[in-house]
Amino acid sequence: MRLYQLALREIGRRKIRTLYTASGIALSVALLVATILVGSAGQKDLLLTIARYGHSLTILPATTMDTSLQSFGIGSGHYIPEEAIPSIRTIYDAAIKTGWERMGGLVLQSGIPFGGEQQIQEAIFAPRLYEETNVLDRRVVVAGVDSVAEYQTRFWWEVDSGNLMNDPQEVMVGKVFAAITGVKVGDRVDINGQSFKVGGILRETDSPDDYMIFSTLPTVQKLFGKQGLVSLINVRAMCNYCPVGDAELAINQKVVGVRATSQREIAQAQHKIFRNVTHVILTLVGLSLLMACMAVFNMIMGTMHGRIREIGLLKVLGASRWQLMRTFAYESIALGILGGLIGYALGVSIAFGVGPWLLSGAIIELHWWEPLLAVVAAIMTSLLATLLPALHTSRISVATAFRAQ
Amino acid sequence: MNTNASVKVAVNSQPLVVLSHISKVYPLSDHSVYALDDMNLTILPGEYLSFMGPSGSGKSTLLNIIGGIDKPTSGEVYLDGERIDTLKEQRLLVIRRRKVAYVLQEARLFPSLTALENVMLPTAFVGDRKQVRQRALELLSKVGLEKRANHLVHQLSGGEAQRVCIARALINQPLLILADEPTGNLDHETRLEIVQQFEALNAEGHTIVMVTHDPELSARTRRRLLLRDGKISQS
Known part of the structure; x- marks a missing residue:
């Protein structure tokens, strides 16, 4: 008998x-x-989202010093030749x-937790040509874009x-x-003497795009006689921690006539958000463990009182305090x-049930070590919660415990 | 000092238990209650002794003091030549494991264990694993329960459960068996079975000290003591 x-x-x-x-x-x-599963998924989703927004470069003609609408080279006569795009x-x-x-x-995003390999997809180069003209008696910017990019x-x-x-x-x-001019899908508008059908109205983006008219790049180039020229190139990196700062430096050093700018502030904000989310998750995990300890402590304390008779008998049969503690352990x-x-x-069920509802689009991922972590955490919680009641109860003298019969 | 746990001892040898001027006082708010009052007693190896007395006469307190479970307020207690009322818990633990065994009024068994496992349980605390199963089976056989060895407690009758307790008390070969109202909850026929069991054990040389309310049971012991107000009033 053991x-x-x-x-x-x-x-x-x-x-x-x-x-x-x-x-x-x-x-x-x-x-x-x-908390861990949903938190990790949320972190990852957040990283992916802000990475998509943040990891980008804007390449402008060298004389254009900032990216405000007024400095997009509209009417300035400064353009980037399309043929330069492959070398860039x-x-x-x-x-x-x-x-x-x-x-x-030189990695702009600080706080990269691990190195390791990451599949780097090809960056997307989206050139735009901006030209200003009158449409429906309004001054408007017509943007020629590569629709797919x-x-x-x-x-x-x-x-x-x-x-x-x-x-x-x-x-x-x-x-x-569309709101200002009252133009609707299906209407026709004249741009630089050529008639176009309005195929769609873009949903509000809170950006200069809301005021523009978009057509395909070759169409706008031809319409304004700017064949082979673009006003700027937006480059979107396709990896989480892409060192776009390196690319920015390299382009500025090696390509004459253009200036590349990356969005450092966004990268820094990303790191800050990542750090804050991590802190929130760790706090929640800590609190949940503390609650667990207290709940289990209460339960075990309650059951220990009901077991004094049993403890008395074990002591009478020769159990030492250490042996009682071991039995409880x-x-x-x-x-x-x-x-x-x-x-x-x-x-896992809660995470899969609540996760997608809490974080739209977040993907819950399972790992082999998570059940192990759960069991170890549960054992530690259970042992911690048992320790004090067990120490207290096993200290009861044999006479007291024995009289409890 | 007798350190051998053998049960084959002769009557009238060195005393197994000596109580010298034992008092046990429970202080209350306005007065003190004397559970035992200046009691002297000697128990020899192989004795079969019973204490009778009304409730509150100090019978169970006396049994607990003899077994080292409780300590007297004053006086000295010797067991197998060793003074035990001053011993630390560590040494008392050894005494409880090796020298003394209890049989209680209720058959106090672990319901999750079989009869055999209940008998084997005290060996888990001693660390003795030599032929434990065989010994436990022999003891169950001795109390007539060899066929009930693998039965759980709830499958046993009251008398059978009490006999398992007796077998359990013997597993570590104690010098002294202390029985506190061992037939208290049993019917007449079952009581007789248990009495016969104790008589058989005593015949083998076991020293048995019993507390009982039952005059019939007391009458069958070799030495009968009557306790009243914490004193031995009749022998």
């Missing part, structure tokens, strides 16, 4: 009490698991690759009505322009394993 056998048998006998205590642990572990791309790709391989070199870089674009432009004979207009470990496994299953 002490752990006694502990396991007693756990098996007190099914209600066991389930009650294990469910307390399980709920706490479930909260922990769900080559320089960009080389700089990203070198910077990525170096990992820890544009949709990829401005993935938040949605149409209010009609469809995204896909026909050279059609234009898409910004929401504010075995029970505690068994409860921890049971509670941990149930809690993990419950936590």
